[in-house]
Amino acid sequence: MGPALTEHKWYRKAAELSDTGMLTMARRLPALIGQVLRLGWRASRRDLAATIAFNVVAGVFTAFGLLATTGVLTALLAAGPTPDRVRAAAPQLLLVGAAITVRAGFAAAAQWAQARLRPQVEQIVEERLYELTTAIELAAFDDAEFQDDLHRARMRGVDSAPSMVDNAVNLFTAAVGVAAAAGALGLLHPVLLPLLLLTALPEGWAAVRAARLGYLTQLDLVETRRRGWIMSELMTERRHAAEVRSFTVRAFLLRHYAGLAAHIRRVMLDLARRQTMSQVWGDVLKGVATALMYTALGLLLWRGMMPLAVAGTAVLAIRAGQTSLINLVYALNRCYEDGLYFGDYTAFCQTAEEHVRRPRRASRADAAGHAEALPGFREIAADEVTFTYPDSDVPSLHEVSVRLGRGEIVALVGENGSGKTTLAKILAGLYSPQHGHVRWDDVRADDLDPDVLRGAIAVVAQDHTHWPMTAADNITMGDDLTAPGVLPRVQEAATASGADQVISTLPLGLDTLLDKRFANGCELSGGQWQRLASARGFYRDAPLLICDEPTAALDARAEHHLFEQIREHAGRHGRTVLLITHRLSSVRHADRIYVLEGGRVREQGTHHELMALGGLYNELYELQASAYRQDADDIHATSTGNRHLQPEAQP
Ligand SMILES: Nc1ncnc2c1ncn2[C@@H]1O[C@H](COP(=O)(O)OP(=O)(O)OP(=O)(O)O)[C@@H](O)[C@H]1O
Numbered sequence: 167m168g169p170a171l172t173e174h175k176w177y178r179k180a181a182e183l184s185d186t187g188m189l190t191m192a193r194r195l196p197a198l199i200g201q202v203l204r205l206g207w208r209a210s211r212r213d214l215a216a217t218i219a220f221n222v223v224a225g226v227f228t229a230f231g232l233l234a235t236t237g238v239l240t241a242l243l244a245a246g247p248t249p250d251r252v253r254a255a256a257p258q259l260l261l262v263g264a265a266i267t268v269r270a271g272f273a274a275a276a277q278w279a280q281a282r283l284r285p286q287v288e289q290i291v292e293e294r295l296y297e298l299t300t301a302i303e304l305a306a307f308d309d310a311e312f313q314d315d316l317h318r319a320r321m322r323g324v325d326s327a328p329s330m331v332d333n334a335v336n337l338f339t340a341a342v343g344v345a346a347a348a349g350a351l352g353l354l355h356p357v358l359l360p361l362l363l364l365t366a367l368p369e370g371w372a373a374v375r376a377a378r379l380g381y382l383t384q385l386d387l388v389e390t391r392r393r394g395w396i397m398s399e400l401m402t403e404r405r406h407a408a409e410v411r412s413f414t415v416r417a418f419l420l421r422h423y424a425g426l427a428a429h430i431r432r433v434m435l436d437l438a439r440r441q442t443m444s445q446v447w448g449d450v451l452k453g454v455a456t457a458l459m460y461t462a463l464g465l466l467l468w469r470g471m472m473p474l475a476v477a478g479t480a481v482l483a484i485r486a487g488q489t490s491l492i493n494l495v496y497a498l499n500r501c502y503e504d505g506l507y508f509g510d511y512t513a514f515c516q517t518a519e520e521h522v523r524r525p526r527r528a529s530r531a532d533a534a535g536h537a538e539a540l541p542g543f544r545e546i547a548a549d550e551v552t553f554t555y556p557d558s559d560v561p562s563l564h565e566v567s568v569r570l571g572r573g574e575i576v577a578l579v580g581e582n583g584s585g586k587t588t589l590a591k592i593l594a595g596l597y598s599p600q601h602g603h604v605r606w607d608d609v610r611a612d613d614l615d616p617d618v619l620r621g622a623i624a625v626v627a628q629d630h631t632h633w634p635m636t637a638a639d640n641i642t643m644g645d646d647l648t649a650p651g652v653l654p655r656v657q658e659a660a661t662a663s664g665a666d667q668v669i670s671t672l673p674l675g676l677d678t679l680l681d682k683r684f685a686n687g688c689e690l691s692g693g694q695w696q697r698l699a700s701a702r703g704f705y706r707d708a709p710l711l712i713c714d715e716p717t718a719a720l721d722a723r724a725e726h727h728l729f730e731q732i733r734e735h736a737g738r739h740g741r742t743v744l745l746i747t748h749r750l751s752s753v754r755h756a757d758r759i760y761v762l763e764g765g766r767v768r769e770q771g772t773h774h775e776l777m778a779l780g781g782l783y784n785e786l787y788e789l790q791a792s793a794y795r796q797d798a799d800d801i802h803a804t805s806t807g808n809r810h811l812q813p814e815a816q817p
Pocket residue numbers: 308555556558562580581582583584585586587588589628
């Protein structure tokens with residue numbers, strides 16, 4: 167098992183975040199920027215470097231243009247006839263024009279590089295997530311907390327990465343703009359500088375507060391939203407559409423959904439109110455600060471401490487600086503908010519990383535040696551296996567020991583919930599038991615690379631997936647049909663499972679897409695899907711075949727055929743078969759039968775030994791057999807004594 171899956175780390179994080187202020191935000195900014203740089207670097211070094219460099223150059227030209235403006239104003243405001251003044255200002259004016267043009271060119275180039283970064287970041291973040299979600303141990307998916315984390319990482323976390331990079335670049339662009347304006351202002355008059363910064367503080371406070379409120383609210387709503395999502399799936403997916411109608415469950419679903427939606431609406435309306443309030447306060451304070459700044463400028467002019475041309479440029483620089491400051495605060499706020507959501511993503515990736523199962527022993531040479539020995543095993547055994555599902559209090563298996571000799575058919579029987587599927591999944595390497603272990607001869611399964619182990623096992627699952635792919639892909643799981651030897655194996659597997667009859671009715675045969683959601687897609691019946699699932703198991707070239715109720719949906723003829731084929735596979739192909747079924751007549755020929763009850767092995771032996779024992783197996787077998795015997799008796803009675811009554815007995 168990985169680390170405890172039930173750690174409530176999330177709520178600790180929430181409490182910590184509710185104390186987040188501007189200072190915390192500033193303190194976290196470097197780490198955030200570091201994250202962005204690393205992400206951007208991995209996505210595209212060239213575009214990251216280009217956007218930074220072009221932005222800096224554009225900033226230099228902004229400052230240059232502002233300072234050149236002072237020259238223009240000085241010439242225009244000098245004494246003398248207007249035409250002379252305009253003529254004197256002309257060279258400076260040209261400079262200003264050139265600065266603005268060059269700046270615009272670099273800004274456009276920077277924006278282009280920034281726009282290119284976004285999709286590239288998106289791709290690496292998504293790929294990483296799917297690499298992890300497909301590799302983590304199955305048990306993680308049984309844990310509600312883990313599901314929540316996954317949901318958050320997937321719904322907001324993934325989107326937050328490109329947006330965070332985008333906003334970090336915006337933040338940088340705005341910071342360059344502010345630096346350019348501040349540099350120009352500082353050169354014009356040092357007093358103007360602190361005043362410019364003062365106007366940014368209130369807005370910054372308001373924005374940070376709004377972001378924090380938003381984030382904490384989302385946090386509160388995660389569970390509700392996930393429920394809403396599940397409800398939405400129930401009401402919109404084709405898979406559930408029939409049952410929603412036949413059980414007239416529509417009103418119930420809508421009512422349930424309305425309850426969730428009402429809760430979300432209440433919380434969001436409250437959030438909007440609180441966010442608006444902090445925005446209003448921010449605006450009021452910003453107004454006061456702006457008034458203060460202009461008053462100071464007026465005073466400087468009045469006292470003759472600043473020439474009019476300089477004051478004119480100062481107004482332009484302040485306007486430019488303020489626009490950049492607002493952008494800066496906005497980008498900072500967005501970047502911080504994205505950073506919080508991205509934190510969910512990175513935290514999830516970290517947790518997920520811990521849940522990726524790796525061999526217990528580090529030595530690769532060892533693992534490789536074991537892997538080669540797998541196909542030639544003599545015996546697979548579960549030794550005193552105890553397993554409890556995550557989030558569950560009672561073990562589903564208690565000290566269960568079973569043994570599968572090479573080439574044997576071993577059956578697991580028992581009533582619903584007795585632990586058959588759980589044991590099969592443990593033998594298949596999908597779950598790791600808390601106590602005891604599974605071994606292939608002397609090699610413990612958890613010493614093996616999980617992929618190598620699973621490569622040696624074919625599973626026909628009880629709740630098999632209806633893969634929305636072609637019939638061929640449903641059997642080969644991605645092998646190329648045109649590759650040498652693939653097609654004959656597909657045909658052999660299809661014949662063994664009875665899937666050949668299904669495929670022959672499909673309009674494009676093996677190439678038919680089995681998903682009604684797409685044009686020309688076909689749908690199969692439950693039994694037809696099950697035949698494909700068995701074909702998948704037969705096709706896979708693995709020494710251990712696990713069949714979990716492979717005939718539950720099959721008709722009598724197909725069922726008989728499949729059990730025969732399973733025996734044939736064990737005999738002719740030398741495959742070991744673990745067969746789980748409720749049809750006890752079909753396990754008569756098994757080499758060994760384990761009877762599970764309440765997660766324990768209650769009885770074990772051959773059919774004859776178990777019948778002689780007169781225990782649970784005997785009882786279940788007699789129950790099934792008596793139904794047929796009863797029918798046989800009825801038919802016998804009808805066809806002898808009551809023959810003359812038959813026409814009247816017909817309805
Ligand atoms: N993912 C899960 N999380 C928690 N408990 C589970 C999970 N899957 C199964 N269980 C529990 O484990 C026990 C054994 O379930 P299992 O699916 O192994 O039974 P089974 O013998 O295969 O039954 P059936 O004949 O109905 O297929 C049951 O009590 C069930 O409630």
